[in-house]
Amino acid sequence: xxxxxxxxxxxxxxxxxxxxxxxxxxxxxxxxxxxxxxxxxxxxxxxxxxxxxxxxxxxxxxxxxxxxxxxxxxxxxxxxxxxxxxxxxxxxxxxxxxxxxxxxxxxxxxxxxxxxxxxxxxxxxxxxxxxxxxxxxxxxxxxxxxxxxxxxxxxxxxxxxxxxxxxxxxxxxxxxxxxxxxxxxxxxxxxxxxxxxxxxxxxxxxxxxxxxxxxxxxxxxxxxxxxxxxxxxxxxxxxxxxxxxxxxxxxxxxxxxxxxxxxxxxxxxxxxxxxxxxxxxxxxxxxxxxxxxxxxxxxxxxxxxxxxxxxxxxxxxxxxxxxxxxxxxxxxxxxxxxxxxxxxxxxxxxxxxxxxxxxxxxxxxxxxxxxxxxxxxxxxxxxxxxxxxxxxxxxxxxxxxxxxxxxxxxxxxxxxxxxxxxxxxx
Amino acid sequence: xxxxxxxxxxxxxxxxxxxxxxxxxxxxxxxxxxxxxxxxxxxxxxxxxxxxxxxxxxxxxxxxxxxxxxxxxxxxxxxxxxxxxxxxxxxxxxxxxxxxxxxxxxxxxxxxxxxxxxxxxxxxxxxxxxxxxxxxxxxxxxxxxxxxxxxxxxxxxxxxxxxxxxxxxxxxxxxxxxxxxxxxxxxxxxxxxxxxxxxxxxxxxxxxxxxxxxxxxxxxxxxxxxxxxxxxxxxxxxxxxxxxxxxxxxxxxxxxxxxxxxxxxxxxxxxxxxxxxxxxxxxxxxxxxxxxxxxxxxxxxxxxxxxxxxxxxxxxxxxxxxxxxxxxxxxxxxxxxxxxxxxxxxxxxxxxxxxxxxxxxxxxxxxxxxxxxxxxxxxxxxxxxxxxxxxxxxxxxxxxxxxxxxxxxxxxxxxxxxxxxxxxxxxxxxxxxxxxxxxxxxxxxxxxxxxxxxxxxxxxxxxxxxxxxxxxxxxxxxxxxxxxxxxxxxxxxxxxxxxxxxxxxxxxxxxxxxxxx
Numbered sequence: 001x002x003x004x005x006x007x008x009x010x011x012x013x014x015x016x017x018x019x020x021x022x023x024x025x026x027x028x029x030x031x032x033x034x035x036x037x038x039x040x041x042x043x044x045x046x047x048x049x050x051x052x053x054x055x056x057x058x059x060x061x062x063x064x065x066x067x068x069x070x071x072x073x074x075x076x077x078x079x080x081x082x083x084x085x086x087x088x089x090x091x092x093x094x095x096x097x098x099x100x101x102x103x104x105x106x107x108x109x110x111x112x113x114x115x116x117x118x119x120x121x122x123x124x125x126x127x128x129x130x131x132x133x134x135x136x137x138x139x140x141x142x143x144x145x146x147x148x149x150x151x152x153x154x155x156x157x158x159x160x161x162x163x164x165x166x167x168x169x170x171x172x173x174x175x176x177x178x179x180x181x182x183x184x185x186x187x188x189x190x191x192x193x194x195x196x197x198x199x200x201x202x203x204x205x206x207x208x209x210x211x212x213x214x215x216x217x218x219x220x221x222x223x224x225x226x227x228x229x230x231x232x233x234x235x236x237x238x239x240x241x242x243x244x245x246x247x248x249x250x251x252x253x254x255x256x257x258x259x260x261x262x263x264x265x266x267x268x269x270x271x272x273x274x275x276x277x278x279x280x281x282x283x284x285x286x287x288x289x290x291x292x293x294x295x296x297x298x299x300x301x302x303x304x305x306x307x308x309x310x311x312x313x314x315x316x317x318x319x320x321x322x323x324x325x326x327x328x329x330x331x332x333x334x335x336x337x338x339x340x341x342x343x344x345x346x347x348x349x350x351x352x353x354x355x356x357x358x359x360x361x362x363x364x365x366x367x368x369x370x371x372x373x374x375x376x377x378x379x380x381x382x383x384x385x386x387x388x389x390x391x392x393x394x395x396x397x398x399x400x401x402x403x404x405x406x407x408x409x410x411x412x413x414x415x416x417x418x419x420x421x422x423x424x425x426x
Numbered sequence: 427x428x429x430x431x432x433x434x435x436x437x438x439x440x441x442x443x444x445x446x447x448x449x450x451x452x453x454x455x456x457x458x459x460x461x462x463x464x465x466x467x468x469x470x471x472x473x474x475x476x477x478x479x480x481x482x483x484x485x486x487x488x489x490x491x492x493x494x495x496x497x498x499x500x501x502x503x504x505x506x507x508x509x510x511x512x513x514x515x516x517x518x519x520x521x522x523x524x525x526x527x528x529x530x531x532x533x534x535x536x537x538x539x540x541x542x543x544x545x546x547x548x549x550x551x552x553x554x555x556x557x558x559x560x561x562x563x564x565x566x567x568x569x570x571x572x573x574x575x576x577x578x579x580x581x582x583x584x585x586x587x588x589x590x591x592x593x594x595x596x597x598x599x600x601x602x603x604x605x606x607x608x609x610x611x612x613x614x615x616x617x618x619x620x621x622x623x624x625x626x627x628x629x630x631x632x633x634x635x636x637x638x639x640x641x642x643x644x645x646x647x648x649x650x651x652x653x654x655x656x657x658x659x660x661x662x663x664x665x666x667x668x669x670x671x672x673x674x675x676x677x678x679x680x681x682x683x684x685x686x687x688x689x690x691x692x693x694x695x696x697x698x699x700x701x702x703x704x705x706x707x708x709x710x711x712x713x714x715x716x717x718x719x720x721x722x723x724x725x726x727x728x729x730x731x732x733x734x735x736x737x738x739x740x741x742x743x744x745x746x747x748x749x750x751x752x753x754x755x756x757x758x759x760x761x762x763x764x765x766x767x768x769x770x771x772x773x774x775x776x777x778x779x780x781x782x783x784x785x786x787x788x789x790x791x792x793x794x795x796x797x798x799x800x801x802x803x804x805x806x807x808x809x810x811x812x813x814x815x816x817x818x819x820x821x822x823x824x825x826x827x828x829x830x831x832x833x834x835x836x837x838x839x840x841x842x843x844x845x846x847x848x849x850x851x852x853x854x855x856x857x858x859x860x861x862x863x864x865x866x867x868x869x870x871x872x873x874x875x876x877x878x879x880x881x882x883x884x885x886x887x888x889x890x891x892x893x894x895x896x897x898x899x900x901x902x903x904x905x906x907x908x909x910x911x912x913x914x915x916x917x918x919x920x921x922x923x924x925x926x927x928x929x930x931x932x933x934x935x936x937x938x939x940x941x942x943x
Contacts (some may be wrong), residue, residue, distance in 0.1 A: 081440035317454070
């Protein structure tokens with residue numbers, strides 16, 4: 001019996017049954033189909049515990065939401081302390097929590113002017129796109145094929161057709177997509193001079209973290225300047241020190257007009273997101289600041305958690321840890337590739353953002369399953385299933401990194417066997 | 427404006443303790459560094475150790491001045507000597523010892539692989555702050571450990587400055603990031619929390635008894651040392667002039683701040699007056715009974731020992747007590763009773779030296795035992811004598827683990843003027859509540875994994891000479907790949923390397939062909 005006080009489940013099967021009945025039948029069945037029968041129960045640090053009690057090291061982190069691990073005590077204490085004084089607040093009025101967080105965010109990104117808050121990444125992208133449209137008085141938005149920016153009205157229209165066609169949410173006339181790392185295609189898309197914004201993830205996550213080629217992002221930015229288009233960096237997965245700097249664009253020396261942050265900003269305990277804009281893109285805030293409003297956007301509790309998250313990320317001790325984790329997996333994965341090169345064929349890495357390439361179109365699904373069986377949870381890339389998203393947290397310890405690598409090594413024979421079956425079945 | 431500004435010392439929100447959180451992150455950083463150091467080769471370690479020693483040595487005077495200025499304890503000139511001895515001095519002493527390479531013992535068919543402790547939490551006392559920072563850092567690095575320095579709060583600034591300089595030098599010489607770290611804002615609760623943290627492998631605690639006991643209580647392996655209270659026996663066979671000179675020099679060294687300093691002279695009655703005369707020549711001031719009483723009152727109040735006198739010079743102490751002793755290096759207070767209730771025979775950490783007469787060796791021993799009953803068990807003693815029987819009897823009977831002979835106790839028992847391990851940290855052994863009885867040396871920071879072969883003569887010992895445990899040929903990958911391949915091939919069974927390699931090649935080719943299809 002799993003008794004949570006408010007509700008109870010006899011066993012895991014009852015949970016599956018009710019999830020299929022009341023929540024999401026396809027999603028529930030999908031995971032069972034790929035051999036991942038996970039229902040997250042307890043969670044602590046970088047570990048998840050299935051309802052069965054089985055421990056899993058989390059390398060999925062929901063795209064960096066759990067950058068600090070699960071329920072990091074410092075964040076939890078911060079939120080608990082805030083709950084004795086604040087609530088979500090009233091979005092209509094200036095607030096100490098929002099003002100303080102805005103100042104902190106601007107402090108991390110010289111050249112930016114305002115921070116505009118949402119509750120999730122899609123909302124922040126929505127704000128970014130609207131701000132760019134205001135600034136340029138143009139409608140068109142360019143994004144990357146297999147890019148990903150969320151599921152709300154404008155944000156989903158920038159993304160893959162898997163997420164639009166079903167809902168008739170694609171808008172091909174206003175939303176144009178170009179291939180990643182193809183600067184000529186980019187210029188063709190922007191050359192008409194009618195594009196409000198180019199939005200791109202600094203490293204496209206859902207596409208499996210293909211690395212931008214040398215100079216590509218700078219060239220995109222230069223084209224934006226040439227054609228009067230706003231450059232929006234989606235930093236939801238690459239921000240918050242995950243690439244070794246506070247923001248991914250800083251590691252590439254690109255200065256966007258707007259950048260978007262979410263997920264880890266709320267430390268995995270209180271949802272908050274932000275679009276951080278330069279003076280031009282923030283112009284509407286001086287004309288009609290209530291033109292975009294959000295009751296839960298920039299909730300004060302979230303602001304306080306985010307404030308703490310940013311403070312933690314700037315500590316030299318944390319930055320040193322990110323570098324140590326980065327080096328560990330650079331060396332460790334090179335070693336793994338040498339030993340398992342028959343199936344494990346490539347590593348894409350920037351900081352603690354890694355994509356591991358396997359030699360089969362669905363390779364990462366099998367590897368994810370093999371790792372799951374070996375106590376590690378890492379998810380494949382939805383839009384390129386050759387690639388396993390491998391996302392260590394910024395506070396991972398040396399001991400746990402070694403454990404991850406040992407488990408990875410132990411899982412490779414099983415991954416090999418699964419891939420072998422997959423190939424035979426094909 | 428009528429802002430209802432809250433006037434309060436307390437913030438409106440209850441926020442987490444950032445000092446602890448940052449310290450906790452330092453532990454994680456140290457674990458990374460320890461992992462890297464543990465697989466670093468000897469040449470690189472030697473380079474790092476030398477660079478750190480040089481950095482400390484180069485600014486020995488600056489840190490001596492800063493330490494005296496921050497803590498108010500000790501003598502700059504003497505701290506310079508200690509800082510130099512505890513930087514290059516200590517490194518040169520152990521230069522020929524190898525704490526890194528495997529040790530091969532053909533006769534016993536054993537190979538010993540050095541296994542560093544990992545993360546060393548080094549507690550730094552207020553009395554010898556910088557010398558101890560140098561000393562513990564270097565011992566930790568020689569043996570490939572990461573170190574986190576926890577200074578006494580009253581010496582935190584100079585310790586942090588010195589630690590940062592050493593860390594910079596180490597990093598430039600190739601040490602991993604965070605090999606040397608310091609807790610900049612130490613508090614007793616913070617240090618207790620750090621000591622109990624499972625990420626610490628070893629605590630090296632120097633300080634007062636409460637700190638040392640806390641270290642042992644923490645549950646983390648600890649090397650803690652107790653307080654000193656050294657008796658110095660002077661018999662009628664010694665060179666009195668030399669003895670007097672050595673005692674005064676030792677007692678005045680750094681104003682008696684080393685825990686090995688002499689507490690009480692126990693002089694054979696027949697030579698006591700001549701010894702006092704010689705000590706006067708060496709610039710000791712012999713106190714009158716009134717002056718002795720004044721010092722007793724100054725040093726020991728109803729609240730206990732007056733820490734304000736620690737490491738102060740004789741002139742200052744005399745004035746504070748209400749008399750003057752111009753030019754005196756030490757103040758000698760004759761006492762009749764050598765029992766703990768005579769407070770002047772306790773540990774004093776300032777240049778006040780009790781002086782008592784004993785009838786001979788037996789009474790000297792019982793007096794020494796009596797004064798150490800209160801404090802000083804397991805620590806140090808000294809004897810000035812040329813009679814081996816007296817030396818042996820005294821050493822066998824007093825509860826000290828080191829007895830300096832014909833040497834000042836301050837620098838003799840601490841190994842700088844004897845061949846003991848030169849040390850800022852003096853093990854007081856089981857009698858003194860400590861797990862070590864030696865002067866702390868690098869050997870205490872490393873253990874060994876032992877490869878032990880079958881004793882039988884027909885089992886041959888391996889040829890380990892020249893093998894580096896951290897840079898072995900990649901035989902391992904083939905060995906580990908083998909069972910995986912057998913899994914795919916439906917069973918292995920191949921028993922020669924060549925067959926295995928061939929099999930591996932065939933299967934890989936087959937597998938790749940299948941996967942590519």
